[in-house]
Amino acid sequence: MKRLPERGRIGIFNRSYYEDVLVVKVHPEILDQHQLPPGGRGRKFWEARYDDINELERHLQRNGTVVLKFFLNVSKKEQKRRFLERLDRPDKNWKFSAADVAERACWDQYMEAYEDAIRATSTKHAPWYVVPADDKWFTRAAVAAILTTTIHSLDLKYPEVTDAHRAALAEARQQLESESDH
């Protein structure tokens, strides 16, 4: 919420409030450090979070923000290849995190959490785009196509110039042209 772009601007979130229904769903013990009010961590708890997300996004949409959500779907096999590449190539070592490999053990739970979240928060006002992501060129082309199509659909225009503004432009031109060049 703190980082949402103001109306008329574009914001890009790499990860977002969706973390609050993903990593914490796979590792609910993280929630114990969040000083939440007492209460269960069952279906109702997660549904309340999905609702809050849907309501926030509806609020944004109603007030003129277009929300586009992309799930970049990397296969388990491709993830392994990328991790190995980070180990093998010195120029990619910096990107390697042992924690990422450890999390791979929870692959199935993550898939379930993704599925639940995408199903519960794919709404008319803010749908999810699930984009195959094993081939980066495809991911980029697909996301770019969705972005540009959406931007064009907004029918954006340059601000209209008023007569007063036009007069000011004419005056500025005159002033510039009357300048002595020496």
Next chain:
Amino acid sequence: MKRLPERGRIGIFNRSYYEDVLVVKVHPEILDQHQLPPGGRGRKFWEARYDDINELERHLQRNGTVVLKFFLNVSKKEQKRRFLERLDRPDKNWKFSAADVAERACWDQYMEAYEDAIRATSTKHAPWYVVPADDKWFTRAAVAAILTTTIHSLDLKYPEVTDAHRAALAEARQQLESESDH
């Protein structure tokens, strides 16, 4: 949203997002500068805003923030007295604003907007307290009573000291006591 206190902290808002259903409801022409998506400004528009507010406050309450809302109800007669005092007393002149007096002409519309908003957003999870405010001593006593009663009801406790922490405290005491005083 940007200024909401994090969990475990207290935030005080003097005016808030309720402005978005009050002054703009009395003067809807202000909305024309907000670059909102096209659409009517009828009952549905305002109900969507009340909904958004209720959903935000429910989200906060679910996640451990207590929301207390006070409407300080000043009578039209008392408002006049306060404005005149700001004009009469040099040490209060700084507080005077001609715009405030101009807005007084819309008193009835403001009352209607307040009533509508309070009715629509007084929920179980975040009720409104309408506090008589012609006498400041009364307002202060009433608000303080509600605040302290609410804080006590939270049954807050100092963090529990672990054995490890207790040992560290004992060590610190020993170190302080063993200091040479000269």
